[in-house]
Amino acid sequence: MADSGLLIDMRQIVKTYNEGEPSELTVLHGVDFYADQGEFVSIVGPSGCGKSTLMNLIGMLDRPTKGAYAFNGEPVYAKEDKELAAYRSQNIGFIFQNFNLIGRIDALQNVAMPMMYAGVERKEREERAAALLDRMGMGDRLHHNPNELSGGQKQRVAIARSLANDPDLLLADEPTGALDSKTGRMVMDLFHELNQELGKAIVFITHNPELAEETGRVVEMMDGRIAGVRQPGGAT
Numbered sequence: 001m002a003d004s005g006l007l008i009d010m011r012q013i014v015k016t017y018n019e020g021e022p023s024e025l026t027v028l029h030g031v032d033f034y035a036d037q038g039e040f041v042s043i044v045g046p047s048g049c050g051k052s053t054l055m056n057l058i059g060m061l062d063r064p065t066k067g068a069y070a071f072n073g074e075p076v077y078a079k080e081d082k083e084l085a086a087y088r089s090q091n092i093g094f095i096f097q098n099f100n101l102i103g104r105i106d107a108l109q110n111v112a113m114p115m116m117y118a119g120v121e122r123k124e125r126e127e128r129a130a131a132l133l134d135r136m137g138m139g140d141r142l143h144h145n146p147n148e149l150s151g152g153q154k155q156r157v158a159i160a161r162s163l164a165n166d167p168d169l170l171l172a173d174e175p176t177g178a179l180d181s182k183t184g185r186m187v188m189d190l191f192h193e194l195n196q197e198l199g200k201a202i203v204f205i206t207h208n209p210e211l212a213e214e215t216g217r218v219v220e221m222m223d224g225r226i227a228g229v230r231q232p233g234g235a236t
């Protein structure tokens with residue numbers, strides 16, 4: 001366990017795509033990124049500046065070209081791929097702009113899926129999935145498939161799914177990007193609730209400056225570097 005309270009501790013992260021090929025492209029140039037346990041941080045910056053690339057690294061979906069990453073005090077890159085995948089599914093929940101739900105199964109089964117990989121038996125995972133959907137206000141849509149749900153409803157299913165294995169960290173990549181402003185507001189309110197009531201740390205990528213201002217810290221990226229860090233409405 002970390003005694004520092006740091007959940008994410010990334011140092012000097014470099015990411016180069018297509019290394020050694022003519023198309024080689026370095027998109028992160030030595031990024032230091034931190035987040036405390038239970039912190040709500042946003043990442044902003046122009047399209048192409050490297051936000052999703054950084055998010056994929058925070059989410060252990062990819063490995064950097066250089067750099068170190070400790071999660072909850074544990075060195076992430078010491079783990080082999082299979083161990084890392086299991087570690088990720090226990091510790092991190094993902095929410096994407098386009099929901100990434102599985103189309104042929106209902107809301108309940110979408111939310112139960114990550115628990116199946118975690119070895120939870122069927123009855124328990126379905127009960128927990130139903131409870132999570134109920135908490136998201138989706139208790140009357142358990143057996144609807146994604147194509148029978150509105151955008152806001154799909155995102156609530158995706159948020160319920162992100163909570164399936166009770167992770168410490170939620171990673172949201174433009175979660176309101178495909179929603180109208182009223183529905184986006186509702187999703188943002190859910191994030192505040194999960195942060196304040198369940199103590200989830202949240203890293204939130206957004207192109208919406210007003211939503212970023214609602215989080216505890218705003219990290220501004222530019223051309224693969226951290227260009228600035230602000231604490232809206234608080235001391236720096």
Ligand SMILES: Nc1ncnc2c1ncn2[C@@H]1O[C@H](COP(=O)(O)OP(=O)(O)OP(=O)(O)O)[C@@H](O)[C@H]1O
Nearest residue numbers: 017018025027045046047048049050051052053054
């Ligand atoms: N798998 C990949 N292979 C090669 N280049 C990539 C790959 N993924 C991303 N890139 C490049 O890396 C740069 C950063 O992309 P990234 O998706 O991280 O940007 P972003 O800040 O999330 O942008 P947006 O706001 O548009 O989502 C871009 O120039 C992109 O073309």
Ligand SMILES: [Mg+2]
Nearest residue numbers: 051052053173
């Ligand atoms: Mg992106």
